[in-house]
Amino acid sequence: MKTQALLALLAASICSVAAVPSPQDAANRKAGLRLIKTSPKGAPKWISEEEKIVQYAAHEIGFVDITDITDSQVLRALSADEDEDVFQARAVTYPTAVSKQAQANPLINLVSTTQPQSWMTTLTNYHNRYYRATYGTQAGTWLYNTLVSLVAVNPAITVTRFTHSFNQPSIIVKIPGNSTDLVIVSAHYDSTAGSTTARAPGADDNASGVVVLMEALRVLANNKFKGKDTLEFHFYGGEEGGLLGSAAVFANYKSTGKTVLAVVNQDMAGYSPSGKISIYTDYVDSALTAYVRVVATAYTGTTTADKCGYGCSDHASARSNGFPAAYVCDEVMKTATPYIHTANDALSTIMWPAILRHTKFTVAFLVEASYL
Numbered sequence: 001m002k003t004q005a006l007l008a009l010l011a012a013s014i015c016s017v018a019a020v021p022s023p024q025d026a027a028n029r030k031a032g033l034r035l036i037k038t039s040p041k042g043a044p045k046w047i048s049e050e051e052k053i054v055q056y057a058a059h060e061i062g063f064v065d066i067t068d069i070t071d072s073q074v075l076r077a078l079s080a081d082e083d084e085d086v087f088q089a090r091a092v093t094y095p096t097a098v099s100k101q102a103q104a105n106p107l108i109n110l111v112s113t114t115q116p117q118s119w120m121t122t123l124t125n126y127h128n129r130y131y132r133a134t135y136g137t138q139a140g141t142w143l144y145n146t147l148v149s150l151v152a153v154n155p156a157i158t159v160t161r162f163t164h165s166f167n168q169p170s171i172i173v174k175i176p177g178n179s180t181d182l183v184i185v186s187a188h189y190d191s192t193a194g195s196t197t198a199r200a201p202g203a204d205d206n207a208s209g210v211v212v213l214m215e216a217l218r219v220l221a222n223n224k225f226k227g228k229d230t231l232e233f234h235f236y237g238g239e240e241g242g243l244l245g246s247a248a249v250f251a252n253y254k255s256t257g258k259t260v261l262a263v264v265n266q267d268m269a270g271y272s273p274s275g276k277i278s279i280y281t282d283y284v285d286s287a288l289t290a291y292v293r294v295v296a297t298a299y300t301g302t303t304t305a306d307k308c309g310y311g312c313s314d315h316a317s318a319r320s321n322g323f324p325a326a327y328v329c330d331e332v333m334k335t336a337t338p339y340i341h342t343a344n345d346a347l348s349t350i351m352w353p354a355i356l357r358h359t360k361f362t363v364a365f366l367v368e369a370s371y372l
């Protein structure tokens with residue numbers, strides 16, 4: 001009954017999204033306006049690129065830029081409520097306990113904040129990493145080159161640029177396993193703070209998630225880690241523009257029929273007064289989220305939970321393309337960094353124990369989940 005009611009609702013809501021484009025839509029598109037959604041059921045709205053940043057991102061209003069999304073299943077999923085199961089069939093049953101401590105713990109012991117401090121200094125020194133600015137492109141070039149040298153120790157690992165309609169690419173690092181099934185960890189590397197030209201160091205949002213993934217990758221690469229499943233590290237461009245990079249990547253994964261067992265997104269991993277990893281529960285896959293909590297608790301201690309709303313980060317793109325996604329954050333909303341999307345989201349505000357905690361979780365999750 002519930003499912004049928006939801007399907008009816010979805011069928012109704014999809015009509016407003018996927019209707020035949022009107023002449024006005026074509027004119028808006030031609031004028032460079034973008035179509036955004038700020039809630040599952042609300043009508044989408046045409047706004048300018050500047051308005052996205054000034055009126056939405058700067059005020060912490062989550063949104064998804066659906067201008068270039070043509071897949072009706074994805075549009076339907078983007079109209080699904082936060083607790084709806086948007087999957088037709090789940091690819092995997094997740095374990096209820098961890099089992100790879102003997103392999104994970106020696107790797108976790110190698111995690112440090114030395115390189116993350118250096119990487120974050122570089123990332124936050126860009127005037128901003130806005131995805132349509134030259135700085136954003138420069139940050140992408142630095143990230144790509146740094147990842148290439150980081151994995152040079154293991155020739156099996158590949159680093160690929162995933163290019164977009166905007167200049168800043170997403171970057172994908174792959175550690176091949178015995179199977180092509182994918183376990184993905186992700187973080188966006190663009191930043192913004194109030195306008196498209198403003199200073200935006202983006203330390204916690206989201207240089208923190210980027211350096212966490214880089215340090216986990218450093219440890220796994222140096223130790224020639226290879227699991228059953230293939231591991232991917234995704235660094236997205238254009239998240240602050242409405243989840244643009246991740247939407248394009250997962251649209252590609254959907255259309256090419258990739259099997260994705262898990263996507264764990266980290267957006268803000270370096271500011272945590274509570275000292276506890278927070279695992280968010282809205283617009284995610286509940287079964288994967290439960291498994292992520294099992295792993296995080298086993299390896300980092302007590303966790304917290306919260307909700308962050310519609311379009312709050314790139315896990316939403318994975319979910320809308322039908323892949324199981326979870327979101328791991330550094331703190332609950334109430335006590336999260338007060339500096340988000342301002343010039344004050346600076347390196348000096350980073351709490352390094354949080355970076356260390358998230359990196360340990362990431363290594364643990366990749367080792368555990370590589371046997372899904």
Ligand SMILES: [Zn+2]
Binds near residue numbers: 188205206268313
């Ligand atoms: Zn972010």
